[in-house]
Amino acid sequence: MENSSWSKKALNFTKKLNNFIYPGTTRQSTIPLTVGGFNVGLINKEALTQLVKYPDVFKVVEGSGGKKLKLSDKFDDYDARTSAVEGVLLEMKGRGGHVCLDGWRDETYEVSIGPSHQSLFRVERAATSMLGVKTYGSHMNGYVNHPSRGVCLWIARRSKTKATFPYMLDNMVAGGIASGVRVVGTMVKECWEEAGIGGELAGQATPVGTISYMYENHLGIHQDVQYCFDLELSVDFQPRAVDGEVDGFCLYTIDEVKELVVSDDFKPNSAGVTLDFLIRKGFVSPDEVPDYNEIIQLLHFKYEDC
Structure with missing residues (x-):
C-alpha cells in the first residue's frame, strides 16, 4: 500500500474515532x-x-x-x-x-x-x-522480534458471541477498568483471561502512555481513554483463550498490521492502540506519511481542548 494512500486511510480512521467533533453529530x-x-x-x-x-x-x-x-x-x-x-x-x-x-x-x-x-x-x-461520561481501559500489544519476519504483533479475533464488535480483530489483550480494579490490575487480569498469560509474565509489560478519543453512535457519546502497554514475547510463545471471549490469535508482520488497522475488520479503539504502537516504534514515518501530525493529534484527543 502506497504511503500517501495509507496516510489518508489512517487519517480517515482517526477522524471516525473522533466523529463527535465533526458535523453530523449532536x-x-x-x-x-x-x-x-x-x-x-x-x-x-x-x-x-x-x-x-x-x-x-x-x-x-x-x-x-x-x-x-x-x-x-x-x-x-x-x-x-x-x-x-x-x-x-x-x-x-x-x-x-x-x-x-x-x-x-x-x-x-x-x-x-x-x-x-x-x-x-x-x-x-x-x-x-x-x-x-469518561471511561477507561487497559490494552496490551503483544509483540515478537521474529528472526526471519522481523517485529510481529499478536492480534486477537474476538468471539462471534461478543455483545459488541463480534468476530472483529482486537488487541492481544484489552479490557475496561471496572469498579474496584486499577489500571495495571486490569491488564494483568485480562492477560490471563484472554490470552493465557500468567501474572509473572504479564507483570513485565511496559506502560507506554494512553490514547484518547470521542465518538458518537446509536448507543450515545463515548469519551474513552485507553492505557497502553507493550509486552515483548518469545518466538515460541503461543497465546490461548481462557474465558471464551477470543476466537483465536494470529501473528502478523508489521506490513500486514499496517493494512489491518485501516481496514473495517478491526475493533476501532483497539485499532487506535495498534496504530499508536506503530507510530511509537517508528514504523510510521513523518517523512512518508503526510497526515502524520493530525493522526497523532486525533489519537490523543481531549474534548476540553476543542
Missing part, C-alpha cells in the same frame, strides 16, 4: 451532566428526553454557561448518588427506555472528573454512553 445540542458541582458527562437530546422523566433525581438547570442536567444535590455522597442513578437505570431498562441498556452487563465503572480525582459515583457500564 455536539451542538448536548448539555453537560453535572454531579456535585462538577461536569462529568455530556447528554444528547435522546438521553435527556428520558432522564428528565425522573425529576426527583435529574433536572435541567440554567447556569452562566447555559443549560445543564443536574443530579439532585440531595444525593450528596458516593453511595446515595450510586443508588439514585442505579434506580433510574433499572427502571429505564425495564421499559426499554434507551437502547444502550439492552446491553446491561452487571459491571460498573467509576465516574469522576478524571483518574486523579475522587469518584463521585459508580454506574452500570452499559449506561456510560448514554450519560456521556
Whole structure:
C-alpha cells in the first residue's frame, strides 16, 4: 500500500474515532451532566428526553454557561448518588427506555472528573454512553522480534458471541477498568483471561502512555481513554483463550498490521492502540506519511481542548 494512500486511510480512521467533533453529530445540542458541582458527562437530546422523566433525581438547570442536567444535590455522597442513578437505570431498562441498556452487563465503572480525582459515583457500564461520561481501559500489544519476519504483533479475533464488535480483530489483550480494579490490575487480569498469560509474565509489560478519543453512535457519546502497554514475547510463545471471549490469535508482520488497522475488520479503539504502537516504534514515518501530525493529534484527543 502506497504511503500517501495509507496516510489518508489512517487519517480517515482517526477522524471516525473522533466523529463527535465533526458535523453530523449532536455536539451542538448536548448539555453537560453535572454531579456535585462538577461536569462529568455530556447528554444528547435522546438521553435527556428520558432522564428528565425522573425529576426527583435529574433536572435541567440554567447556569452562566447555559443549560445543564443536574443530579439532585440531595444525593450528596458516593453511595446515595450510586443508588439514585442505579434506580433510574433499572427502571429505564425495564421499559426499554434507551437502547444502550439492552446491553446491561452487571459491571460498573467509576465516574469522576478524571483518574486523579475522587469518584463521585459508580454506574452500570452499559449506561456510560448514554450519560456521556469518561471511561477507561487497559490494552496490551503483544509483540515478537521474529528472526526471519522481523517485529510481529499478536492480534486477537474476538468471539462471534461478543455483545459488541463480534468476530472483529482486537488487541492481544484489552479490557475496561471496572469498579474496584486499577489500571495495571486490569491488564494483568485480562492477560490471563484472554490470552493465557500468567501474572509473572504479564507483570513485565511496559506502560507506554494512553490514547484518547470521542465518538458518537446509536448507543450515545463515548469519551474513552485507553492505557497502553507493550509486552515483548518469545518466538515460541503461543497465546490461548481462557474465558471464551477470543476466537483465536494470529501473528502478523508489521506490513500486514499496517493494512489491518485501516481496514473495517478491526475493533476501532483497539485499532487506535495498534496504530499508536506503530507510530511509537517508528514504523510510521513523518517523512512518508503526510497526515502524520493530525493522526497523532486525533489519537490523543481531549474534548476540553476543542
